Amino acid sequence: MSAPSRAPPPVATAPAPEAVKPDPPAPPKKAAEAKPAPPVESAPPPVIVEAPEEPVVGAPEEEAAAEAEPPEPEGGSGPPAEAPPPSRGLGGADTSAGSPPPPPPAPAPAMPPPGGGTAAEEKKDGFDIVPIYYGTDRAEAATEKRLDYGPNRGRKLILGQALVTVPKTHVQPQIERPWAIKIPYFDITLYEEDEDPDKHFTMKELKAQTREELLALVRARLAKSERFKDHAIVFVHGYNTTFDNGIYRTAQIAYDLKFDGAPFHYSWPSGGGLSSYTYDRESSGQSVPYMREFFDLVIKESGAKKVSVIAHSMGNQPALQVLREIKSSSPPGVVISQIILAAPDVDRDNFENIAKEISGLASGITLYAASNDFALNASRRFHGGVPRAGDVPTGGPLVLPGIDTIDVTAVSTDSFGLNHSGYAENNALINDLQLLIQTGERPPEKRVPLLEKVGTPAGDYWRYPAQR
Template structure:
C-alpha cells in the first residue's frame, strides 16, 4: 500500500512539475502591441487593451458582458494579480471584491477612489523597484549577453567559482510570495510594471565583489520595519531543477519580501532544470560542496563582524549541510547567526543521528521547516528509499523544527507545496521573525512534543 501511494505521488509530481501555466485563450495569443487596438474610449478601451496584451484575448471578444472566468476560462490567480497591477498603474484603489466582468471593471475604473493624489488613468509614476543580488556560481558560463542565458546548467569546466552582481526588476504591483512571470514565460512580453525578472548581470573580480558587499546592503524597498541592518548578509542556496536566472529571481523575491536591509547573495550550483535529472542534480550538489565551503570561509573571514544568515531549499540542503560538516571538521564554530533549512531533501536519520550534533555549534540558531503536504519530497523518498528531513517529523535537540503541514497549499502547484517557505505569507512572516532571532514561543506557533522532544507547528 505504501509503495502504491509513493508511486501515485511520483506520477502526480512528474505530471505537475513545473506548476501549470495560466490557460491560454482558445484563439491563441495576440502578440504584444499587435491587434490590441480598442474601438472604445476611456477606461473600457484601456481595460480591453490591457487584457488583450496580457492574456492574448482579441479585443473583439471583450464586450462589456464578458466574464474573465466563466466566459474566457482564464486562470483565477493570474487574473487577480495582474488586475491588481493594472489598478495600481491606473492610480485607483483596488476593489474589495475581485471584479470579473469587463463592463463592471471598466465602470469601477471611472468611479474608484484614487490611490494617492494623482490623475486617474495610465500614469508615468514609478513602475518598479530594483533589487541588487550578488551571486557566486560554479556553473559553466555561456558567453551570451542575455542575463537569462549567461550561465548554463553544466559544471564550470575550469572549476572556477564566478562572482558577480545582478539587478532584478520587482514590479510595483508585486505581491509577497509571487514570482510574477510573463504569459507562457515569453521574455519579449516582460513588463516592468507586472513582472519580476533579471535586468542585467556584472561579473566581478574577487576583490571588487567583496568590496561591494562590504559597503552594505542596498535594499529595493526602504521600509522602516525592514529586517536587519547593512551589516547583515543572507546567503541562499537553491534546490533541484532551478535555472540560474530563477535562482536570482527567487533570491530577489525573498530579500524584497523580507524587507531585508542587508546584502542578499545566491550560491547557484549547476542544476539541470529537468525533472528527470534528479540523479545528476544530486551528483552536482555533492560536487558543489567544496565550492560552498570555501566561499563561506572566505565570506566570514572578510567580514567577521557581520551577521551571516544561510537559507537552503530542498536539494540545496545537501550542498549546505555537507559544506557545514567540512567546516565543523576543521574546528570552526559560531560562524552564522541563522541556518535555515526549508523543505530539506536530506536523509532524516543521517542528519538527526550523525550530523546535527556535529554542525550545531556553527550557528546561533537552527530552523528546519517541514510539511507532510510536500509531494516533491514524497518523490524523493521513493527515489532514495529513506525518509527526508523535510517531511514530518524528526524533532532534534537544539533545533527549531517547525511543522507547516497545517498551512493550506494547492496540491497541484509545486511553488505552493514545495516552495511554501517563499510563497506562503505565514511562513514568510515566521522566517522574518527567525532573522530577528525571536524565539518560537513569541511567534504564531504552538508547542508540541514527540519522543520527549519539542517541535513547533503553525497555528
C-alpha cells in the same frame, strides 16, 4: 498553478520544477519561432497555456509526486511548469504602475519601527531594483542576449551581481513572470508575453565581478543597512532550478522580508530539466568545494556581522556538508546567526548525523517540514521508502536536540517552494522568517503565538493549527 483545462501530460520521471508565478494573460503580442525537439511519444501532447488565474508561488525548484520511480518535477499536479524564458532586461513595453502593493503585516513588538529599511537599492516609477550577490560553479551558457549560466558544471567559482526588477504591483509571496503558451516535451513556444519591469521580475543586469569588486559592492550595501544592520543572508536553491529562477527567488525573499542587508545566492549546476533528478543529486555534491569557498567569502570577508543561511530541498545536501566543514575547521567565534532548513530532501539518518556535528555553529537552527509536500513524498518513494528530513510522516516530524522543528502543513509553503499545490497562500512563513532572522527569538511560539507546541518522547516541536 491553475490554468485552462489541459489534458494530462506524459508521465514524468523526475521531481517537478519550481514554479515561478506568471501574470494573468494579456492580448498576444508575438509568436516565437518553434524549434521542435525529438518527440517523446508518437502523438504530440496537448498545448498548455501557462496563465494561471490564482496566485501560486513556485520556489526554486520542486517536485510533484507521481506514481513513477524518480520524483516528478516540482509543480503539483498537472503538466510541469516551464522555466521562465531568458530575461530581456528592460526591453518590454512600459505600462503604468498598478495599484500599490498590499500593506506589510503589523510588526511584532520586537520589530523596529516601520520604514527602517528596504531591499530595494533603487526605485523607479513602476518597479524597484534589488541587488543579488551571487556565486556559482555553473558553466557559462552561450547566448546572444546577455551573460547566462546553464546546467553544465564549470568546476570553478564565479562571482557576480544581478540587478533584479520587482514591480510595484508585486503581490507577496509571488514571483511575477511573463506567461507563455508552450507544448511540453518539445522546444516549441507558440506565444510568449514580453517582459515588462512594471509587471514582472526581470534581470536588469547580470555582471560577473572580481572578488574585490564584489566585496566593495557588498560592504557599501551593508554600510547603509538599517532594519537588518550588517546582516547577510545566503540562499541555496534546490532541485530543477535554473540560474535565473534561483536569482528571482532570492530577490523575492529579500524584497518580501524588507531585507536591507546583503542578499547572497549560491547557484549550483542544477539540470533544470524533467529528468535531471539523478544529475542534480550528483551535481549538488560536486559543488561542495566551490560553495565552501563562497560561504567563507561571505562569513569572513564581506564585513557582515551576522550571516543567516537558507537552504531549500536538495540544496540542503551540499549546504549541510559545507556547514559541517566550517564547524570542524573554523576557530571558535565563527558563528552563523540562523540556519533555516526548508523541506530538506536529505536522508533522515544522514541529517541526524550532520545535525550533531554542526551543533553550536549557529545561534539557532530551524527545520520547516510538511506532510503534504509532494516533492518529498515522491523523493521518499524514489529512495526506497526512506523518509526525508523534511517529511512529516504518520509518526510526526523529525525532532532533534538543538533544532526547532515547525510543521507547516496547515499553511502555505509556497514562500519557500516546499509545496506547489497552490491550495493555500498566506504569508505565515515569510512573517516568521522575518522575525527569526531579525530577532532570533526562541522558542518559536514567542515569535508566532498561534503555533501549537506538541510534546514527543524525542522532544517538542511546533505546528501551525489547521485553518478553518
